[in-house]
Amino acid sequence: MKYAGEAQEEQTTGERSTRNRVARSILDHGPSTAADLAQRLGLTQAAVRRHLDALVAEDIVEGREKRVYGARTRGRPAKVFALTDCGRDAFDQAYDQLAADALRWIAQAAGGGETGEAAVTAFARARGAAQAERYRADVEAAAPQERTKALAKALSRDGYAATTRSAPAVAGQVREPAGEQLCQHHCPVAHIAEQFPQLCEAEAEVFSSLLGTHVQRLATIAHGDGVCTTFVPQAHTTTASESTAGRNPA
Numbered sequence: 001m002k003y004a005g006e007a008q009e010e011q012t013t014g015e016r017s018t019r020n021r022v023a024r025s026i027l028d029h030g031p032s033t034a035a036d037l038a039q040r041l042g043l044t045q046a047a048v049r050r051h052l053d054a055l056v057a058e059d060i061v062e063g064r065e066k067r068v069y070g071a072r073t074r075g076r077p078a079k080v081f082a083l084t085d086c087g088r089d090a091f092d093q094a095y096d097q098l099a100a101d102a103l104r105w106i107a108q109a110a111g112g113g114e115t116g117e118a119a120v121t122a123f124a125r126a127r128g129a130a131q132a133e134r135y136r137a138d139v140e141a142a143a144p145q146e147r148t149k150a151l152a153k154a155l156s157r158d159g160y161a162a163t164t165r166s167a168p169a170v171a172g173q174v175r176e177p178a179g180e181q182l183c184q185h186h187c188p189v190a191h192i193a194e195q196f197p198q199l200c201e202a203e204a205e206v207f208s209s210l211l212g213t214h215v216q217r218l219a220t221i222a223h224g225d226g227v228c229t230t231f232v233p234q235a236h237t238t239t240a241s242e243s244t245a246g247r248n249p250a
Contacts, residue, residue, distance in 0.1 A: 015051075016161055016185050018043070022051045023060055023083065027091060031064070031082040052081055060087035090159065096191045103196050117198075124202035132206045134158075139210045147211055148180045148232050160228075161185040167231060181218070182207065184228035193222035204230060 018041075025040050026032050034052060038045045055061040061081045106123055107116030135154040142150035152162035167179045193199040200220050207215045207230055215232050219225035 015054075018047075019051045019054060022048065023055060023087060023090070026061060026081060026083055027088070031080040033078045033080050035078075037081075055081075055087070059084055060090060090188075099189070099192045100195055103192070120196055121198045121202070124196070124198040125205065127199075128202035128206040131158075131203075132210055135206075135210060148182055151207065151210055152182060155184060159186060159188045179231060179233035182215075182230040182232055184221070184230075187221045187228055190221045193220070197222065200228075207232070 021041055022037055025037055029036070029040070032040075034045050034048045037043070037052075038048045041048070052061060052063075056063060060083065062084050063079050063081050065079060103120055103123065107120050110116045110119035135151060138154045139147050139150045148164050152164050155162035162182060162184045164180050164182055167181050187193065189199055200217065200222055204215055204217050211232055213233060215230050218229040218231055220228045222228075
């Protein structure tokens with residue numbers, strides 16, 4: 001039996017996966033009509049249009065009139081969809097390798113070993129601090145019980161496709177949910193975080209700082225999980241001694 005939140009999460013993840021296939025097809029084949037995409041991907045045109053509408057809203061693709069060469073036929077020209085600059089940037093280019101090389105250089109320049117690891121950690125925390133400042137106003141403006149949702153919205157603007165759901169109650173007990181789960185269905189730096197887990201650890205520290213509570217990492221895409229999942233306890237269960245920010249028990 002699946003909780004309603006779990007079913008919604010699976011649907012959201014599936015929608016995101018299909019949406020990525022649509023965008024990838026445009027990247028591989030150039031500006032395409034909804035009919036072209038439906039044929040290539042084995043989807044109905046109605047389904048393709050629904051995904052295209054979402055991609056347009058996210059500024060990943062844009063619709064434009066199909067360029068006609070030679071004599072124009074009667075009727076309205078077909079509409080084609082092309083990737084925006086933002087859409088192209090969403091795909092891995094050489095940026096992953098460049099980032100990995102840069103972090104490796106930082107570690108080596110600091111002397112390697114534990115000193116090099118500490119240098120990468122310092123970089124990850126500095127990056128996290130800048131990320132926190134971008135989100136802080138939105139989170140602090142929300143009511144305490146809405147702050148995890150506000151953080152999810154801020155993360156989604158940066159491409160993390162984040163959602164929240166109530167954490168399941170303790171088995172066999174009738175009680176309110178123990179907290180929330182912050183789920184990130186996409187991670188723009190997942191390939192780098194596989195090699196440098198300091199990035200995931202620093203991100204969890206950012207969440208803890210912004211939400212004013214300890215958080216616990218349950219899963220990460222970089223570790224091979226399908227979704228990055230972070231447990232955020234209810235405020236009244238938090239104590240300073242319980243802080244587990246950045247822990248990944250896997």
